[in-house]
Amino acid sequence: MKKFINDASQVEDQMIQGMVKAYPDHLRKLDCGNVVVRAQKKEGKVALISGGGSGHEPAHGGFVGEGMLDAAVAGAVFTSPTPDQIYEGIKAIATDKGVLMVVKNYTGDVMNFEMAADMAEAEGIPVQYVVTNDDVAVKDSLYTIGRRGVAGTIFVHKIAGAKAETGASLDEVHAVAQKVVDNVRTMGAAISPCIVPAAGEPGFELGNDEIEIGIGIHGEPGTHREKMRPADEIVDILLEQILSDLDYTGSEVALLVNGSGGTPLMELYILNNHIADVLAEKGIKVYRTMVGNYMTSIEMQGFSISLLKLDDEMKELLDAKADTPAWKE
The missing domain is CATH 3.30.1180.20 (Dihydroxyacetone kinase; domain 2)
Structure with missing residues (x-):
């Protein structure tokens, strides 16, 4: 195996650091792990968070910015991020309009994002989520119950993110995100x-x-x-x-x-x-x-x-x- 890496155990952290250094006007890394948020938090809008295992770049950190995501959480390669990481991301971006989570349908992702949402709601942060399941190939897989969430998730980021930028309510942003998932x-x-x-x-x-x-x-x-x-x-x-x-x-x-x-x-x-x-x-x-x-x-x-x-x-x-x-x- 030949790869341009230093240490396999540091791949995710060094990747995120390099991404933030490349786009300092767009991204900021939290201290709690591999979580990136918009460099300048925007209030008065529903905040969007997504993520999953690393290895899908530019997803998900590459879609953090105006008109799309407010935060992205990166687990180890092909491994779900932890609830604590997701929770810290939610807290960093939450506004009085609440937070929408965009979650791909993998068992670990769904479980960990749901746990993070419970933690956030216990702190009074309104949270809703959609689960993307656009893959028509396999109904149940090694990692899912139901269909897998794959590249169609990017359309959810874009369309729900644009809706949030208009100042729409959490229910309205959730509704359009679900409409994308359904179509x-x-x-x-x-x-x-x-x-x-x-x-x-x-x-x-x-x-x-x-x-x-x-x-x-x-x-x-x-x-x-x-x-x-x-x-x-x-x-x-x-x-x-x-x-x-x-x-x-x-x-x-x-x-x-x-x-x-x-x-x-x-x-x-x-x-x-x-x-x-x-x-x-x-x-x-x-x-x-x-x-x-x-x-x-x-x-x-x-x-x-x-x-x-x-x-x-x-x-x-x-x-x-x-x-x-x-x-x-």
């Missing part, structure tokens, strides 16, 4: 694994001519493994699952072609070329396309497709101003 679907595939620094070896093995369909963002198994195919055929497999799970007929959608960390932009654009053609043939209008690394799996070679079925409110909020390290407009 986004994702599925991914991978052709090579990643290496967790502390483990020092690949999380799984794939033959040179194999692909894993429906893989999770921690390298969890998908629906099946098969021989490698051309990019267009892989897109067809994933889109068939997504489009059969939610009726997108006649809809406008936001499209996210998300890289898993080791997939070149060249290949992501090749994938998007066919995705756009298929959606056009089916009468599904792409309102906005995002291509790149938004929620990765360290250096795994893979990608996912996320489709968000839009209404006028979501379109307006998706287009609203955001200024974070990983999302600017």
Whole structure:
């Protein structure tokens, strides 16, 4: 294994420190662990917090800033943050309008965020949360009861964050966040694994001519493994699952072609070329396309497709101003 690290036990802390030094106008690190918050706290709005295991960069710290998250909590690589870390993040960002937690559907994440919410509410901080479960590949996995929360979570950060910036109430921000959860679907595939620094070896093995369909963002198994195919055929497999799970007929959608960390932009654009053609043939209008690394799996070679079925409110909020390290407009 070769990685540009110093000490596997210090990866998460040194990563967060480096991120804050790169974006001091956006981010500030708390003293209680790997928790980043907006450099300048904004009062008078619902505060948003999200997070999970490290290894998904730029998620989640890269989306802290104006128009998106107020705090992100980073556990060890692919490991849920502790309730105490999350609680400290909540306390640092809480306003009189309350806090919304955006939690991906992994058992450890849900349990620890719920415990932190209980701690915060005992201190008089109003807290609500949504659980993202956009993955259509696997209903129950090694880490979940129900569907996994994956790259579609980024749309929740953006749209709920924009709603919060308007001064909306906690109930209103929660409602639009849940609307995004209800209308986004994702599925991914991978052709090579990643290496967790502390483990020092690949999380799984794939033959040179194999692909894993429906893989999770921690390298969890998908629906099946098969021989490698051309990019267009892989897109067809994933889109068939997504489009059969939610009726997108006649809809406008936001499209996210998300890289898993080791997939070149060249290949992501090749994938998007066919995705756009298929959606056009089916009468599904792409309102906005995002291509790149938004929620990765360290250096795994893979990608996912996320489709968000839009209404006028979501379109307006998706287009609203955001200024974070990983999302600017």
